[in-house]
Every structure is written in C-alpha cells, then in structure tokens.
C-alpha cells in the first residue's frame with residue numbers, strides 16, 4: 016500500500032474501487048444524480064486507460080495540442096476544460112490532480128479507480144466474479160457494496176450494491192462527518208479589511224459576489240415551529256422519515272392482483288376485492304386473483320397487477336390480455352422514501368411541495384433557521400414619500416418598496432427606516448441603531464461618483480466600507496461594508512439598477528445568511544430573437560421577455576428601451592438576459608442565458 020493520503024482540499028474525497036467489470040461507472044451514474052438531489056455538488060476524478068482522449072482530430076484544440084501545446088485550455092461561457100500532456104507516461108498523481116479542482120464549486124470529490132492509493136474508499140464486490148476482496152489488503156476501505164448472498168471477510172460496514180439510496184445515505188453521512196485534515200489555503204480569500212478603506216475597485220460580477228459571500232455567516236439560531244409556520248423557511252436539520260412512503264406495498268392501478276406465473280393465458284379464480292384503506296385478510300395462492308383499487312395494499316402472495324381495461328371477468332374467474340411483467344403496477348413499500356432516509360436535507364427552503372412532503376411523513380414540528388432581519392432605507396434630498404404631494408424637482412421613493420418586497424419574498428423580516436436626509440449626524444445615528452437590530456442594512460442612492468460623501472464618511476467611521484465599480488450595466492456602483500457583524504449594502508439609486516444589483520448580489524447573500532447552502536441562480540439558455548449588444552468587458556443585464564417558441568425552444572427578446580430608471584421595463588420583463596463580459600454582440604438566432612424572475616419578483 017502506498018503512502019498515507021493527506022487530503023489537500025477542505026472538502027472530502029471518497030474513492031470507489033473494484034476490479035474492472037464490477038460496475039463502478041454504472042453505480043456512479045446512478046449515485047451522482049441521487050447525491051445531487053440531496054444538494055451535494057460533486058467533482059469526479061476518473062483514472063482512465065493510458066491513451067484516452069476527450070478531443071477529436073479536426074477540432075482546433077486537438078490540432079493545437081498535436082502542434083505541440085503542452086497544455087490546452089478551451090473555454091466558453093458555460094464550460095472550460097484543461098488538457099495537459101504528461102509525456103513521461105507515469106501513473107497520474109492524485110494529490111496533484113486534486114489541486115487542479117476548484118473546491119469552492121463542489122462539496123465532495125468522488126474518485127473512480129486509483130485502487131492502490133491509500134484514500135478512503137468504498138469497495139464494490141460481486142461474488143459472481145470470483146475476485147478476491149480488496150478490503151483484506153487495504154485498511155482504507157470504509158464499506159463494501161455487494162449483493163445479498165456475499166459473505167464479507169471480517170467486520171466491515173456492508174452496503175447493498177443495488178440500493179443506491181442506501182449508498183447515498185452512507186456518502187452523505189461521510190460528508191457530514193468529514194473534518195479537513197489540513198487548513199485550506201486562504202490565498203484566494205480577500206478579507207474585507209484587506210481592501211483599502213474607501214478604495215474604488217473595479218470588479219467583475221463574479222468577483223463582487225465572491226467577495227460578498229466570503230463575509231456572510233449563516234444564522235445559527237433556530238426555532239421549533241409547526242407545519243403551518245414553515246412556508247418559505249429554511250430547515251435547520253435533516254428531516255428524517257419516521258415511516259416508509261408508501262407505508263405498504265400497494266397497487267398503482269384499478270385492476271387485479273395475483274402472483275405472476277409463467278403461463279399468464281390461463282384464467283385466475285377471483286377471491287374477492289380489496290379497497291384503498293382496507294386489506295385482504297387471506298393469502299393468495301397461485302392461480303388466484305383479487306380485484307384491487309388504486310392505493311389498496313397488495314395481498315400477501317400477490318406480486319403483480321393487471322389494469323382493469325386488460326381483464327375480463329366471467330363466472331367468478333378473471334382472464335387477462337396484453338403483456339404482463341412480474342411486479343408491474345406495484346408500488347413497493349418505502350419506494351418513494353424509506354423509513355430512516357433523509358427526506359429533506361438541512362438547508363432546504365420549504366415551498367408547497369416540501370411542506371406537503373413533510374406532512375405526508377406525519378412530521379408536524381421542525382427546527383427552522385431564524386429569519387434574517389433586514390433594515391432598509393433610502394437617501395437623497397429629492398426622494399419623497401409616496402402618499403405625500405410630489406414637490407418640484409423630486410421623485411417618489413420606489414427603491415425602498417422594491418427592496419422590501421424582494422427581501423420579504425426571500426423570507427426575511429424587514430425593518431423600514433424610511434428616507435434618511437442627507438445629514439451625517441442623522442445617517443450615523445440611524446446606522447448604528449440599525450446595526451444592533453438587523454443582520455443586513457440595505458440602502459439605495461448616494462454611492463455613485465459625484466454624490467455627497469455621507470455614506471462613505473459615516474460608514475468608514477462606524478465600520479468598514481468598500482466602494483466598487485462592478486463591470487456591469489445597469490448597476491455599476493456598489494458599496495459593501497460592515498458595521499460590527501451587520502452587513503451593509505449600498506445599492507445604486509436608479510430603480511432598475513437597484514433591482515438588478517439586489518438579484519445578483521444581495522439575493523445570494525440573503526440566501527446564504529438564511530441557511531441555504533450554495534444557492535446558485537438558475538440560468539436557462541434561450542434563443543435571442545433580436546441582436547443584442549453589450550460593451551466588451553462589461554456584463555449586460557437586459558430586461559427580457561422569454562417565451563416558448565413554436566419550435567419547442569425557449570426564445571427571448573428585450574422589453575425595448577433599457578433605461579436604468581425605467582421600472583416599467585422590469586414590469587414587462589419576466590427575466591434578465593445576461594450577456595457576459597466577453598461578448599460584444601449577440602446576433603439574432605444565437606443562444607444567450609436568461610435569469611428567470613420566477614417567484615422572486
């Protein structure tokens with residue numbers, strides 16, 4: 016066995032080892048979606064045969080490699096790949112390869128192959144193959160996934176090779192129990208205090224989000240609440256199913272239940288009927304059938320259902336037509352959710368389906384994260400309160416209302432601080448008070464160049480503040496800082512810029528704060544129905560209207576005039592069209608990414 020494996024990453028690494036042909040890839044192809052479903056983001060490293068290639072002759076990247084490029088990095092706005100030639104033809108070095116991963120993009124690294132390495136592994140074993148166990152030679156095997164009849168050597172955790180949910184449970188527990196062996200390098204973290212106070216930095220949208228998220232600590236307080244109080248709240252603990260769903264094996268059809276037999280053309284003796292909520296008291300013998308309704312428990316002795324439409328009853332007998340497979344139309348006990356399985360993971364936001372699921376398990380009370388508290392105010396002498404008369408040269412305050420509505424939809428408690436006059440003393444007093452009451456303070460206006468510097472001066476005195484120029488439109492100026500543990504967002508003044516900045520920067524922060532781990536906006540590819548422009552080096556967020564085209568594809572056009580003060584463009588839109596920094600012009604017919612407003616606006 017090789018040297019001790021010290022995981023260089025802060026996320027766990029787990030290997031899957033087996034003799035070839037045991038079905039590692041088959042298992043991983045089922046396990047990956049199951050783990051994804053449970054909220055784990057995965058990276059995979061696979062040991063391949065020596066002359067594998069992912070590129071093809073004729074592709075530019077292939078030709079440039081063949082021309083002598085030792086490293087080839089191909090990138091588009093959705094994916095990039097790095098290919099490195101190692102002409103020495105030695106065994107790949109897993110530690111080196113792990114170092115190539117972007118560990119902030121994954122929660123777990125699965126490693127396929129590298130059988131001989133001393134890293135924590137699950138062994139896959141098929142007795143039918145007659146191969147020896149790896150476990151007896153390798154102390155790093157945590158569990159063996161095998162079939163029922165296999166006898167295991169010694170004391171080792173047994174997993175069922177055909178039970179993906181059980182293996183996923185094991186992996187999930189492994190991730191939960193994992194403690195990093197070495198401190199992760201802090202090189203990429205840029206602490207707020209390391210940015211010069213009052214500095215004006217140019218940042219990309221991604222950099223802005225990353226700097227912000229580094230400062231957000233999820234709330235830790237929890238409260239025990241009942242089902243009716245869970246809407247849009249975040250689960251503070253895994254919800255473990257106390258029951259099997261369904262509770263019993265039952266019929267998925269109105270029809271007949273019987274024991275499958277090789278000759279299905281003979282008729283069956285009809286023994287009775289079983290309705291949902293009842294059960295058939297006896298045990299069916301071969302050649303016997305009962306009438307059964309959807310949801311009714313399948314009687315002992317029966318294993319197969321034929322729908323009513325494919326059956327004929329005559330004189331106490333029933334015969335069947337059509338194809339019949341053993342086990343068809345039977346819902347197995349626990350097939351949806353097994354007793355003891357994680358029904359919803361900690362950090363899940365509870366919508367209608369999630370609340371229904373918890374109810375279906377009989378769960379009534381659960382620990383939820385405390386709701387984040389957000390304080391909101393507006394600045395600017397021209398900004399007036401709606402409901403009062405509009406004075407000359409003034410505008411009504413709309414930003415406070417868009418911000419409050421978006422924060423509420425994210426499940427936050429909102430404290431409205433009103434419009435704050437442009438006075439250092441008032442601002443200072445309001446902010447220090449708000450910092451004791453709220454997790455986040457959000458203001459709008461007064462952060463662009465040429466503004467009175469109240470926000471800058473006051474925040475620099477009370478805490479720390481950065482003024483960023485984000486390479487985006489709308490929403491270029493953004494202030495972000497801290498007063499004690501309270502985060503401060505100074506959004507721009509223009510109403511559309513406020514909403515876009517909230518969606519892109521405040522939303523991920525509030526979700527992380529609320530306890531939703533690693534939330535990402537759902538971006539969808541859509542076909543641009545018109546040419547769209549974006550200055551290079553700047554991310555453009557146009558207001559878009561997406562529709563399903565006659566071709567079955569998602570199409571998008573803009574709402575027309577895109578002034579950053581025009582809220583009507585947000586009202587008409589149902590998505591933002593995102594044109595990244597690298598693109599200058601998208602032609603009609605090309606694909607762009609859209610960020611649907613979905614339920615947030």
Ligand code: AMP
Nearest residue numbers: 393411412413414460461462463508509
């Ligand atoms: P500022 O960055 O403060 O110069 O504001 C930019 C633009 O946004 C100006 O036209 C302001 O009048 C407008 N604005 C600032 N605050 C608000 C607000 N709360 N509601 C609506 N518009 C605002």
Ligand code: MG
Nearest residue numbers: 395460461508
């Ligand atoms: Mg202003």
